[in-house]
Amino acid sequence: MSPRLDRDTVDRILDVAEHLVQVRGYNAFSYADVSAALGIRKASLHHHFATKADLGAALVERYRRSFLAALAAIEEAPAAGERLGRYVGLYRSVLRRQRMCMCGMLAADIATLPAPMRRGVARFFTENEAWLARVLAAGRSRGELHFAGAPAAIAAFLVSALEGALLVSRGSGEPAHLDAVASLLLASIARRPPGRAVSPRSGRRPLRPRHRR
Amino acid sequence: MSPRLDRDTVDRILDVAEHLVQVRGYNAFSYADVSAALGIRKASLHHHFATKADLGAALVERYRRSFLAALAAIEEAPAAGERLGRYVGLYRSVLRRQRMCMCGMLAADIATLPAPMRRGVARFFTENEAWLARVLAAGRSRGELHFAGAPAAIAAFLVSALEGALLVSRGSGEPAHLDAVASLLLASIARRPPGRAVSPRSGRRPLRPRHRR
DNA sequence: GTCTATAACGAGATAGAC
DNA sequence: GTCTATCTCGTTATAGAC
Numbered sequence: 455m456s457p458r459l460d461r462d463t464v465d466r467i468l469d470v471a472e473h474l475v476q477v478r479g480y481n482a483f484s485y486a487d488v489s490a491a492l493g494i495r496k497a498s499l500h501h502h503f504a505t506k507a508d509l510g511a512a513l514v515e516r517y518r519r520s521f522l523a524a525l526a527a528i529e530e531a532p533a534a535g536e537r538l539g540r541y542v543g544l545y546r547s548v549l550r551r552q553r554m555c556m557c558g559m560l561a562a563d564i565a566t567l568p569a570p571m572r573r574g575v576a577r578f579f580t581e582n583e584a585w586l587a588r589v590l591a592a593g594r595s596r597g598e599l600h601f602a603g604a605p606a607a608i609a610a611f612l613v614s615a616l617e618g619a620l621l622v623s624r625g626s627g628e629p630a631h632l633d634a635v636a637s638l639l640l641a642s643i644a645r646r647p648p649g650r651a652v653s654p655r656s657g658r659r660p661l662r663p664r665h666r667r
Numbered sequence: 668m669s670p671r672l673d674r675d676t677v678d679r680i681l682d683v684a685e686h687l688v689q690v691r692g693y694n695a696f697s698y699a700d701v702s703a704a705l706g707i708r709k710a711s712l713h714h715h716f717a718t719k720a721d722l723g724a725a726l727v728e729r730y731r732r733s734f735l736a737a738l739a740a741i742e743e744a745p746a747a748g749e750r751l752g753r754y755v756g757l758y759r760s761v762l763r764r765q766r767m768c769m770c771g772m773l774a775a776d777i778a779t780l781p782a783p784m785r786r787g788v789a790r791f792f793t794e795n796e797a798w799l800a801r802v803l804a805a806g807r808s809r810g811e812l813h814f815a816g817a818p819a820a821i822a823a824f825l826v827s828a829l830e831g832a833l834l835v836s837r838g839s840g841e842p843a844h845l846d847a848v849a850s851l852l853l854a855s856i857a858r859r860p861p862g863r864a865v866s867p868r869s870g871r872r873p874l875r876p877r878h879r880r
Numbered sequence: 881g882t883c884t885a886t887a888a889c890g891a892g893a894t895a896g897a898c
Numbered sequence: 899g900t901c902t903a904t905c906t907c908g909t910t911a912t913a914g915a916c
Contacts, residue, residue, distance in 0.1 A: 463881080482694040482779045484909060498882050500911065554775060558831075561838025562767060562775035566695045572840075579839035607847045610835070611828070614848045618831020622823070625774025626792035627785075634820045635827045642855065676899080697891060711900050713893065 464502050464512075466492060471513055476553035480510060480563045480571075507568040514574030517556045521578065525585045534593025535644055541586065542636045545616045549623055549632050558617045583609040590643075601643050608643070615639055677715050677725075679705060684726055689766035693723060693776045693784075720781040727787030730769045734791065738798045747806025748857055754799065755849045758829045762836055762845050771830045796822040803856070814856050821856070828852055 470491045474483035485496045485506070503509035521544075528540045548555055557578040564572060586609035593599035601608055619635035622628075683704045687696035698709045698719070716722035734757075741753045761768055770791040777785060799822035806812035814821055832848035835841075 477778045479692060479694060479776055479779070481692060482776070485911090486908075494881095495883060496910085497884080497912085501881060504911085506910065557838060558834055559775055561834045562772055563692055563695070564837050565690045566692070575838050576840050579835055579841075583839075603851070607851065610844055610847050611851045614831035614835050614844065615824070615828040616831065617834055618827035618829065621771055621774045621830055621834060622792055622827050624777050625770060625788050626796075627789050628792075631823055631827065634823050638816070638820065638824045698893090699890075707899095708901060709892085710894080710902080714899060717893085719892065 511570040534598040747811040
């Protein structure tokens with residue numbers, strides 16, 4: 455009975471566990487940590503998630519779905535540039551909250567994860583890249599974006615750069631790292647301003663902050 | 668006495684531990700793992716590294732120095748393009764050996780590391796980027812490379828993209844990921860062919876595989 | 881659904897013989 | 899320098915009362 459309360463507890467457990475994984479990694483958080491944060495006993499946690507592997511699998515599944523939902527929300531923006539800006543914003547927000555992308559963190563832990571978690575992590579990245587590739591392809595065909603090569607390759611590139619920027623920002627203790635990378639990424643793909651004549655050096659300037667005409 | 672044998676044992680311990688960290692992370696390897704791999708008892712390991720924190724600090728220090736040495740070796744190549752190619756090759760080699768960059772891995776674990784390790788990891792990234800920035804600046808001033816913006820920003824960008832490519836390659840189970848990213852990176856910085864006139868669309872093409880011309 | 885209590889194990893670390 | 903033996907603690911997990 456009382457499926458409502460049950461649901462809530464499960465969600466609260468997942469919230470805390472997700473945060474812990476994003477900050478400490480899968481192997482450096484325990485039921486005791488979740489227990490302390492929630493004011494609930496370890497044994498009670500096992501009632502909701504029998505094993506840590508079960509908890510981990512639920513964690514990945516929820517994160518993946520919620521990320522996909524965020525991507526779907528971004529598609530409501532009509533302009534490709536806006537979509538990319540918001541996509542990058544997802545990563546900025548992760549860093550602002552002093553976390554790592556949960557699946558990026560789990561990618562580091564991959565060798566130690568149970569198989570269902572590994573599959574979920576792989577799926578997160580392939581779906582993430584597939585979505586990006588669609589946005590890129592649509593944006594280019596509408597003349598809103600400018601890049602050469604396969605959208606899938608650029609998508610892989612964007613995901614790598616953003617995940618890496620989160621990682622290096624943590625490692626170097628320099629949060630501005632991500633902003634520098636994000637600016638370069640967006641500028642290198644944004645449409646060149648159409649009014650601008652082709653000056654000899656107009657070639658490539660991956661640096662300027664976006665918007666601007 | 669017998670400092671020779673001592674040295675060797677220390678090195679073998681560090682070799683095994685480094686591998687374990689690159690594959691499993693700092694929190695998912697133990698003295699028991701090293702012990703088993705080396706055929707030496709746990710207590711003997713403690714003779715060489717009193718605590719895991721000591722072992723970890725030595726690990727970071729050695730990795731950082733050895734990476735710097737690899738960078739110094741790369742500088743023997745006179746051409747900037749060649750230097751960058753070899754730099755990217757360092758990352759390719761890590762992936763080929765089915766590992767993660769050790770400091771990239773430790774960047775994920777950063778919240779759980781003892782302070783000396785954290786400092787070593789941060790230093791690894793700043794030195795790494797500083798070296799790259801120098802290579803980029805020199806290459807551009809000699810007309811061998813082509814990019815806009817501060818070399819330091821591009822350096823941060825390259826490191827992020829490569830670390831991220833290693834990470835995502837692991838997470839997605841798709842090793843080709845890194846190759847795609849590496850090609851895009853090198854192409855976006857390589858010198859534009861001088862013979863080529865400035866065509867209306869020559870603007871920006873971060874995409875095409877280098878050489879050609 | 882939550883609790884207390886406890887089992888079973890592996891981790892990092894130490895003492896002291898050889 | 900390496901060993902055996904042992905300690906202490908934290909971890910995942912279970913049993914069974916409330």
